[in-house]
Amino acid sequence: MACKSSGELNELLQSARRYTEKGKVADYIPALGKANRNELSIAIHYQNEECVSAGDIETKFTLQSVSKIISLAVALLDHGEEYVFSKVGMEPTGDPFNSIAKLESSVPSKPLNPMINAGALAVTNMIKGSHQSDKLVRLLQFVHDLTSNPYITYSVEVAESEFQTSNLNRSLCYFMKQHGIISGDVEELMQVYTKQCAIEMNCLDLARIGAVFAFNGMDPASKRQIIPPHIARICKTFMVTCGMYNASGEFAIKIGIPAKSGVSGAILCTVPGKYGIGIYGPALDSKGNSIAGIKLLELLSKRYNLSMF
Ligand code: GLU
Numbered sequence: 001m002a003c004k005s006s007g008e009l010n011e012l013l014q015s016a017r018r019y020t021e022k023g024k025v026a027d028y029i030p031a032l033g034k035a036n037r038n039e040l041s042i043a044i045h046y047q048n049e050e051c052v053s054a055g056d057i058e059t060k061f062t063l064q065s066v067s068k069i070i071s072l073a074v075a076l077l078d079h080g081e082e083y084v085f086s087k088v089g090m091e092p093t094g095d096p097f098n099s100i101a102k103l104e105s106s107v108p109s110k111p112l113n114p115m116i117n118a119g120a121l122a123v124t125n126m127i128k129g130s131h132q133s134d135k136l137v138r139l140l141q142f143v144h145d146l147t148s149n150p151y152i153t154y155s156v157e158v159a160e161s162e163f164q165t166s167n168l169n170r171s172l173c174y175f176m177k178q179h180g181i182i183s184g185d186v187e188e189l190m191q192v193y194t195k196q197c198a199i200e201m202n203c204l205d206l207a208r209i210g211a212v213f214a215f216n217g218m219d220p221a222s223k224r225q226i227i228p229p230h231i232a233r234i235c236k237t238f239m240v241t242c243g244m245y246n247a248s249g250e251f252a253i254k255i256g257i258p259a260k261s262g263v264s265g266a267i268l269c270t271v272p273g274k275y276g277i278g279i280y281g282p283a284l285d286s287k288g289n290s291i292a293g294i295k296l297l298e299l300l301s302k303r304y305n306l307s308m309f
Contacts, residue, residue: 003043003051003204010054012303013040016281016296017055023283023291026263031161035061035265035282040292045207045276047220053204061280062158062198064262065097066206067139068120069235069243071196074142075126076231084126087181088119092242097288098168100175109179115242115260118172124193125182132188136195145226146212147205148219159198163190197262203278210268210276213239213258236270247287247294255297256307265290269297271306
């Protein structure tokens, strides 16, 4: 996909880039710790397939929690709302993304929403496929449809690094298995989940996904309806209410667009009816969001009046 570099966007990016110094790259997944914290890139994908970009756009990164929006869309396609929300709630939580606390205190004992790890693990468990490799193929196929890029795959290094270290996520799984939220083999689920989180792309691909959501599930270039509008609406609503960890409220006030971030420093944003934005900046703030990425979105939102509220 051709993407023009934009002087205007570059000017905003340069003002935001200095904030990378104040952030920290996630290293609880050891392979993520290798990222260069000074990097920052952005792409904007418009309806007519036009795309503008700035920064280190060649860099590939893993989706991490951004993949939770994609797996949620797939699970909703596979099972419908009633089944999915019988296992996972719809409410934001004030707890960290990997917390087990609310799982124990909620009645019934189900994860509060699909954007926290417990909820995302339950969602991945639902994706159709008799074996973990079928679920992964289904997820990757969906990503290929969303991006029109059939070459996207996952990073073996990052997936293995997370698989070997994610004992907290395993504990969430065993808790949920005991309470009938998930079924099957926990190690197999961890295999799919860690590969899903390790799906790798650049910010041009990410912007294209954002554009599909911006046009209610329709690929703006091919006009193909990839996600039914009601499922795109549910995903965007979760992006607003809990897409930016415990900073979702502040993000809604200051920036005001549906967005989902991941600990790799990726941010998927969608400006309804207008365009998709993909951002990558691995230096994170204390809430786990790309510190310079948020700054850049603040500048963009102010300049172009992007808030939907
Ligand atoms: N794979 C990561 C985990 O489960 C995703 C976390 C995130 O990006 O918020 O810990």
